[in-house]
Structures are given as C-alpha cells and as structure tokens.
Amino acid sequence: MGLIADSLRNLTILAVHMCSMGFSEKCLRHVVNLEAERAYRNFFGRSLRFSNFLPPNVLTACFRSKHKFPGKLLKGVDGYEKESVLMGYDGLDDLIGNDRSREKLCENLKVENIDFDATLACKRFPSITLECMYKNLHSLYAEISNMDAPYILEEKIEKSTTYSQSPDRNTEPRNALQSTADNPFSKAGSKIQQTAASVAEILDKCIKCIPGLTKRQLSQLESCGFHTLRKLLHHFPRTYADLQNAEVEIDDGQYLIFVGKIMSSRNDNHFYLLGKGIKGKDGNLGIRASCSFAFLEVIVACEVADIELNSECTADEVENRRKRSIYLHLKKFFRGTRFTYTPFLRSIQEKYTEGDIVCVSGKVRTMRNKDHFEMREYNIDVVKEEDDSCVPLIYPLIRKEAIKTLPVDLDPLPKDVTQDFQLLSLSDAYIGIHQPTNLSMADLARRRLIFDEFFYLQLGKLFQMLEGLGTKLEKDGLLERYTKPELNTIFMEEWSSITKKFMKVLPYTLTSSQLSATSEIILDLKRPVPMNRLLQGDVGCGKTVVAFLACMEVIGSGYQAAFMVPTELLAIQHYEHLLGLLDKIEETSEKPSVALLTGSTLTKQAQSIRKGLQAGDISMVIGTHSLIAEKVEFSALRIAIVDEQHRFGVVQRGRFNSKFSNGSEMILEDEINTDVASDFLVPVAKRCLMTRINLTLKFLTISFYELYFNSITSQLTSISSNEPQKNDVTMAPHVLAMSATPIPRSLALALYGDMSLTQITDLPPGRTPVKTYVIEGNEVGFESAYQMMSEELGGGGKIYVVYPVIEQSEQLPQLRAASADFETISNKFSGYNCGLLHGRMKSDEKDDALRRFRSGETNILLSTQVIEIGVDVPDASMMVVMNAERFGIAQLHQLRGRVGRGERKSKCLLLASTTSSLKRLKVLEKSSDGFYLANMDLVLRGPGDLLGKNSRVTYRSFLLLVLESSHDLEKYPDLKAELSMRQPLCPLGD
Numbered sequence: 001m002g003l004i005a006d007s008l009r010n011l012t013i014l015a016v017h018m019c020s021m022g023f024s025e026k027c028l029r030h031v032v033n034l035e036a037e038r039a040y041r042n043f044f045g046r047s048l049r050f051s052n053f054l055p056p057n058v059l060t061a062c063f064r065s066k067h068k069f070p071g072k073l074l075k076g077v078d079g080y081e082k083e084s085v086l087m088g089y090d091g092l093d094d095l096i097g098n099d100r101s102r103e104k105l106c107e108n109l110k111v112e113n114i115d116f117d118a119t120l121a122c123k124r125f126p127s128i129t130l131e132c133m134y135k136n137l138h139s140l141y142a143e144i145s146n147m148d149a150p151y152i153l154e155e156k157i158e159k160s161t162t163y164s165q166s167p168d169r170n171t172e173p174r175n176a177l178q179s180t181a182d183n184p185f186s187k188a189g190s191k192i193q194q195t196a197a198s199v200a201e202i203l204d205k206c207i208k209c210i211p212g213l214t215k216r217q218l219s220q221l222e223s224c225g226f227h228t229l230r231k232l233l234h235h236f237p238r239t240y241a242d243l244q245n246a247e248v249e250i251d252d253g254q255y256l257i258f259v260g261k262i263m264s265s266r267n268d269n270h271f272y273l274l275g276k277g278i279k280g281k282d283g284n285l286g287i288r289a290s291c292s293f294a295f296l297e298v299i300v301a302c303e304v305a306d307i308e309l310n311s312e313c314t315a316d317e318v319e320n321r322r323k324r325s326i327y328l329h330l331k332k333f334f335r336g337t338r339f340t341y342t343p344f345l346r347s348i349q350e351k352y353t354e355g356d357i358v359c360v361s362g363k364v365r366t367m368r369n370k371d372h373f374e375m376r377e378y379n380i381d382v383v384k385e386e387d388d389s390c391v392p393l394i395y396p397l398i399r400k401e402a403i404k405t406l407p408v409d410l411d412p413l414p415k416d417v418t419q420d421f422q423l424l425s426l427s428d429a430y431i432g433i434h435q436p437t438n439l440s441m442a443d444l445a446r447r448r449l450i451f452d453e454f455f456y457l458q459l460g461k462l463f464q465m466l467e468g469l470g471t472k473l474e475k476d477g478l479l480e481r482y483t484k485p486e487l488n489t490i491f492m493e494e495w496s497s498i499t500k501k502f503m504k505v506l507p508y509t510l511t512s513s514q515l516s517a518t519s520e521i522i523l524d525l526k527r528p529v530p531m532n533r534l535l536q537g538d539v540g541c542g543k544t545v546v547a548f549l550a551c552m553e554v555i556g557s558g559y560q561a562a563f564m565v566p567t568e569l570l571a572i573q574h575y576e577h578l579l580g581l582l583d584k585i586e587e588t589s590e591k592p593s594v595a596l597l598t599g600s601t602l603t604k605q606a607q608s609i610r611k612g613l614q615a616g617d618i619s620m621v622i623g624t625h626s627l628i629a630e631k632v633e634f635s636a637l638r639i640a641i642v643d644e645q646h647r648f649g650v651v652q653r654g655r656f657n658s659k660f661s662n663g664s665e666m667i668l669e670d671e672i673n674t675d676v677a678s679d680f681l682v683p684v685a686k687r688c689l690m691t692r693i694n695l696t697l698k699f700l701t702i703s704f705y706e707l708y709f710n711s712i713t714s715q716l717t718s719i720s721s722n723e724p725q726k727n728d729v730t731m732a733p734h735v736l737a738m739s740a741t742p743i744p745r746s747l748a749l750a751l752y753g754d755m756s757l758t759q760i761t762d763l764p765p766g767r768t769p770v771k772t773y774v775i776e777g778n779e780v781g782f783e784s785a786y787q788m789m790s791e792e793l794g795g796g797g798k799i800y801v802v803y804p805v806i807e808q809s810e811q812l813p814q815l816r817a818a819s820a821d822f823e824t825i826s827n828k829f830s831g832y833n834c835g836l837l838h839g840r841m842k843s844d845e846k847d848d849a850l851r852r853f854r855s856g857e858t859n860i861l862l863s864t865q866v867i868e869i870g871v872d873v874p875d876a877s878m879m880v881v882m883n884a885e886r887f888g889i890a891q892l893h894q895l896r897g898r899v900g901r902g903e904r905k906s907k908c909l910l911l912a913s914t915t916s917s918l919k920r921l922k923v924l925e926k927s928s929d930g931f932y933l934a935n936m937d938l939v940l941r942g943p944g945d946l947l948g949k950n951s952r953v954t955y956r957s958f959l960l961l962v963l964e965s966s967h968d969l970e971k972y973p974d975l976k977a978e979l980s981m982r983q984p985l986c987p988l989g990d
C-alpha cells in the first residue's frame, strides 16, 4: 500500500509540476504512462493494481504512448521533492481539471495557458505547499527548460506565512512550540500550530538530499521504494546485536555474539597448504588442505567479564571486574578441488587481517583447552568503527546520513504531549531506533514510534468520523461520547418490562460486571445514534445472557433483534437456551417470537421465517451466516449481535447494515477492499505490535470497516435528525460485537478506538479454575492420561477428547486423529459410551452428537476444535487435548473454557508430542485467566506494555483534546499533514 501511495504521490506531484509549468496534457500523459508502467511492474500479480487509481481514459491513452520524451523529463524531475497529495484525492481529473484561479496562476507563471490551479490543489491537499511547489518549479525551469526561474516564484516564497521555506540542513529550525505562546493542548488556545519548517516537508524530501549518496545507491534505494527520507527512516531494524561481550556462562550449543580481535596463532603450524607449510601472509590464519579438502581457521580473542566474581557486585565493581580472554576458533571446511587452489585460499585468507576488530556470532562448542571454543557455523563482520558498540551488525550506513539531515526536535506532536508521555522527540526517536547506543535507548525510540502508530490510527478514525458529521453540535456530541464513557449506565428500573421479566427467570443472579455491562448497553440502545460496542470477556464469563438482555430491551420497544454466530452448533445451542428461558415467562402475551435460521433450515421453514421477519411477526432471529443472505429482510431491525466476531469476515458484518432500511443497499461491500486494508495494515501491525499479527490484522481490518460504518451511519443519522419519524426507519441497527478472545485493555482500546468497549471482568460465582496438566505424550504420558480419564468417568464426569485432525494423515503421522482414535478409546473405556463430533459431519449429526453428550448418553466426546467456540455443556468436567503443541495458547485457553462451566471441579490434560513445546504450554498450567495469558503472550512474543501505565493522560485523551479544539485539524497543520501521509483510506478515493 505504501508503495502504491508513493507511486501515486510521485505521479501526482509530477502532474502538479508539469501542469504548473504549462506542459501540455500530452506530456502529462507520457509521464503518467511511465509512472503507471513502473507501478504496474511493482504491483503486478497483486490484487491491487495501480491502474485502479487512474481514470480509465488516461490509463489507456498512456499505455499506448511510446514516446521517449517522458523518460528524459522524468529523469530531470525525478530527484525533486515529492509531496503527498493523498487527502481527498478523487482521481487525476479532479486534481488537474479545475479552472478556478487559473488565470491568476498563468499571470504568475507568465505562461499563456495552464490547466491547473496550484493554489487550489494546495488547499485541498494539505501536504502540498505552494512554496515547495514553486521551489521545485524554480529548479525545474532552470534545469529542464533551461530558463531563468520567474522572479514571481521567489516572491511567493517570501510572502508565505503559514509555511516557511525548507530549513537549511545545517541550521537548526525553531521548535514549533517554543514559538507558540499558547498551549495547543488547551481548548482556548486558538493559535495555529506553527513550525519553522513543516515536518512533512522535511520528512518527505527526496532521498537525494542525503549527502554523499552515489547515483547507484540512489537508484537502488528508489527501486526498493525508498523515495523519501520518511520511507527510509521508517524502515526499522528488526533486532539489535549487543556487541558488548556476553556476561553469561558460556555453554555448549549457545548462540552468542562476541566482539574480539583476530589473533596471530601460537605457532606457524597453523599454516600449511598440502602439508608444505606455506605461511599465511599475516600469520594469523590456518588453512590445511588435501587435494580436495581445504580448511580455514580464524582465531579471535575476546574479552569477557569473569562471571564468577560478580554475582552481587556494586556498580563500581561491575565496572572494574576482572576480564578474562577467551579464544574462538572459527572453522570452515571446503570440499572440492576448486577450493584447494592457492589463489582461492589466499583470497579467503586475505579477507581477515591480524588485529582486525571483528564481530562474530554463532553457536559455540567447548574445546579441550580451557577458554577455547569452536564455532563451525558463524557470521563474521569486521567492525569498522570502534564506537559501534550497539548497532545492527550489517546496517545500511545510509540511514545514519539520513538522520544527520534532520533538524533537532523535529516533531509534529506538541512538546507538552511528548513531555507528558515521556516520549522522545521524533528526531530523537529516529536516532534511537537506527543508532542506539544501548538497548534502552532503542526501546524508548520504539515506544515513541509505537505511540505514533496508535495515535495517528486513532486520530485518523475520529477525524474521518467527524468529517462525516454535519453540524458542530453533532461533532461535539460524538467527541463527548468518547470523552465520558464511564457515565454510560442506566438504572434497572428504566429497563423495559420484558427485560425485567427475563431477568427474573434467569436461574442465577447476574455478576456485577454482567449487570453494569447490561446497563451500559441498554443506555446506548436508548440513544438515537447507533451503538457500536464490543463486549469482551473471558470464556464462560456469561456474555450470552448480557446479549439476550440487550435483545429483550430492543424487542420491548417494538423492534427486532438478530443474533449471528459463527457455527450452526452454537446457533442451536443459543436458540434452545433462549427458548428454555422464555418458557419460564408466565405472561404469554409478552413472550417474543424467536426463530432459528441456519444453512440447514428446511427451505419451506426458512421461507416462512423470512416472511415473518419481513412482516415483523418474528421479533428475534438466531442464526449463522444465513442471516445476512440477500433474501433476508427485516421490518425493523434494531440490534445486531455478532458473536465471536473475529470469525466473521468484514463484509459479512457489513451486510447487516444493509438490512436496516429499504434502498440502503449502498453499503460497502464493493467499497471495502479487505486486501487494501490488509496491505496497509500488515506493515502497521508488524511494526507496532510485532506479534499476534493475524489477530491484530483481523481486528484492525474490522476497525477499518467500522470506520466506514460509523461515518455512513452518522451521515444517515444527521440526515434524518430533523425528521424523528424517518429516523426510526433509517437508523442503522446497533451493533454489539462479542469476543471471548481476551485482549489487554490498552490494546483493545487502541485497536477498537472507534468502538465503545465493555468488559466483563469476573466469572460467575462457584467456578473453580480448571486444573491443567501438561504431559509429554509418550507411552508413560498416555498411560497416566488414561488413568485420570477412567477416574473421572468413575466419578460420573464427562470428557472431551480434542484432536488436531479428523483423519490420520500420511504426511503427518504423528498427529492423532479423532475418527481413527474412536475405536481405540471405545475399547479402552468399554463400559462407557463414546461420541464423535467434527466439522465434516452433517449438521443434524453434529447436533445429535452434542445433544447426546449433553444429556449424558455419551460420556466421552471425541472431537476436533469445532467445540472451541461457545459450546456450553456445564457438567463436562475433563478435557484431554491430543497433540496440544499444534494449538496456540489462546486457542487452548478457549478449548479449556469448554470445561469448568459448572460447579464440578474440572481438569484439562494437554498431551504434547514434542518436548520442546512443553515449556510454552506450561504457561497454561500456571494461569486460567485469559487476560493474563494474553498479556503473557504479548510480553513474551511482543512489545510488552505498549504504552506504559504511568502516562498522565492516555493518547486517546490527547487526540480528543486536539479534535475538540479543532474539528478539522486546521490548528494543527503538522498533525494534519502527518495524518495525510499515514491515511490509509485516501488512495481509495473516499
């Protein structure tokens, strides 16, 4: 996506240049052609083509053109700064076709005719600056047209007030906030955020501005997509090698990194060639060879801290602790006659010189002599600079040079904010990430960059939602909703009568977080604005009943509810559960009519359900994807519950919104290109989370969709706000998404910034944590597992046995399969009944298997992970997971959630067939708290505490303050420009 955006930007800026200079449309087409071809090459084979962004007529014309002129021209223009024109872009015609102020510009440029209004483009695209454009034109005129630049351009640059000229690279620019008297944080602060040089202007300079860049480097960088400083600086190192020598005890098989000096060998014996004793030039390497075998040995001496001395030493002692030398013997073997030629041997020998400081990494093996270690597979790099103590091993030095071009304190964020959050300035963050002197510096830099990712993601979402609203009042209202989420509760007395009755028939009392979640949701339901809320809670915490109560409230006000779940099994379970509860309500007149609609519903029955929904005779429908089939229409759908939302695709969720009113099928399906979202989001997810990428991606993609959803629904609401009657009909349904995937709150807020979040944090009373055992799946392990199973069955328990696959596979013979094991388990536990449940069974077979297990007809249910989601058999008391290493921690936690749902003590056995996986699985033994596990996952695999807990305000509150004081971000041009660079939606032309 970034690449596409880049190409689009290049193309557009070329268009800007050329049109401003009075080049004909034909020339423009040539350039477009060239750029389009480039982009086409880059993105060929991917679902998203550059051509998607071009009006078809321009594209066709361009592809036909074979003129050489654009090549030449492009060469001339290519090096100039490329500016972003992403905000609000509607296609080329939109950009160049406007004739307002054209005359004025013609006058300025002293040309007769021009097709383009530069000032207007600058106005529309916040990151194009006039002076920047003029500056480029100035150079263009001089260089390409061999003309003197029109003096009027100089004047323009001087006159410019909001943006000033690009800073001299060697002088430090003024800091934005130092020059701003008002605190931009304050609502009253009406002064516009000003910077000496726009941050975007600096970061989006062409990489040509990096001093000392050779032509070759330039073209290599450009061909890799590093067109601008920003692109280059945002290519972060994946990891760092700490070149301070290891302070650990050195054991066999460890992968270590050392810095040391290439030593001369103890005697000349190391230098033999074919036994003739040919001496190496520098006397430091050893090569032995037979006629087809060569051998290189490099000996590197390294100093390491003496570990025995400093177990509990003070800082001074640490400094002065004794060092000892160790010797690394780096050995490489070459087989084949061509490797025994003297020139070859000499050439490899000459690569390393005695006294060279080198960085060596590889697996060590102890040798017979004390402090001598062997490395057979290793990397060796000569460290050129002595002070390179913590730099990535092979690191493109070019970035160092790029950093030098940045002014100090470069930052689009106000200083107050960076101080509040204890964040580095942007320029320091670039230094910290690319040239850290120690790992904590790199960490601080990473924090700042992660902050930016989340901040701009959120700012972008809210900004667009605001743009979608009409009046200031509405905008303030929206921001208020985000500012004061805590006030969103309502007293039970105000619930509708059916909701209250439903509460009464529940066989238990709600936990306090279930109650407050229900209140929060019901308050939202009473608002005339569609709710967009995520209900999140650990497995088995009782989300379903909260969702049912929300449905009752809506039904109580005369509307319809839809409850969509990802599997048929779950739909049936919810349906039966709800009917059971409704049966207990005495007043038959108030009982809502509920229907079940899945793929297996008989055609006639499905038809009558659809009719009922259309006529409004059915108040609530529970079902699978069938609910969003085109034929289903609701008379007054008011709430859509989406259970386990991440298992539905974006478009599927979107479809619900097309159900809310006639003629509103405009919704999104075509407009949302999930690939686009993924293209953009993958790098974001990689960079800012580095973990749980798939999960994050799904969530972000959903958020991406929600953005559309919100703006459209908001627009609809604003349209209809003056017509209360119509409002009811056209208002999009409230959406309540439920997720049992525990995500730490900070992450959830960040990812679902545009959704309200409700969490159920406690479990129903009487639950005892499921005792978990991780067992190695060898003979002994299986025996003890079977032993535990028979004890459980003897005590009246029910057991799930979960398998990774249905059928035995030849490719993966180590995997136990549900079908194949059915007989084994049946024979083993002959006094008990076994059932089988997997995804390939027919719907009624599955339902039957689950029903028989629930009723106790079967005692053991052999199943695949189909039971992972939502299956609720409260008296199931044991789970055995075969090949547990094949499942993720979150998945195992979900599976384990199928037991321990009643009052019976439950256990879970994780049988791992590999010893290496035992350690990972043990984390489940220690905790049954999904949030803890998710956090552990983040800490172990990812960035840990993303934004820290000590910040005085969250970044959310900052962005709310920013938007409150300036809905359109006019007061924060730097933020707006930065946003436009990061804005994922713009290339879609929205």
Ligand SMILES: Nc1ncnc2c1ncn2[C@@H]1O[C@H](COP(=O)(O)OP(=O)(O)OP(=O)(O)O)[C@@H](O)[C@H]1O
Binding pocket: 508, 509, 510, 511, 514, 537, 538, 539, 540, 541, 542, 543, 544, 545, 740, 764, 765, 869, 870, 871, 872, 874, 897, 901
């Ligand atoms: N307050 C409560 N007290 C006692 N039992 C409860 C309470 N709330 C729900 N339950 C019971 O807990 C079990 C799990 O509830 P439910 O299926 O709603 O959980 P869930 O959060 O949807 O779980 P999952 O994420 O696994 O789908 C059900 O049997 C339900 O009847």
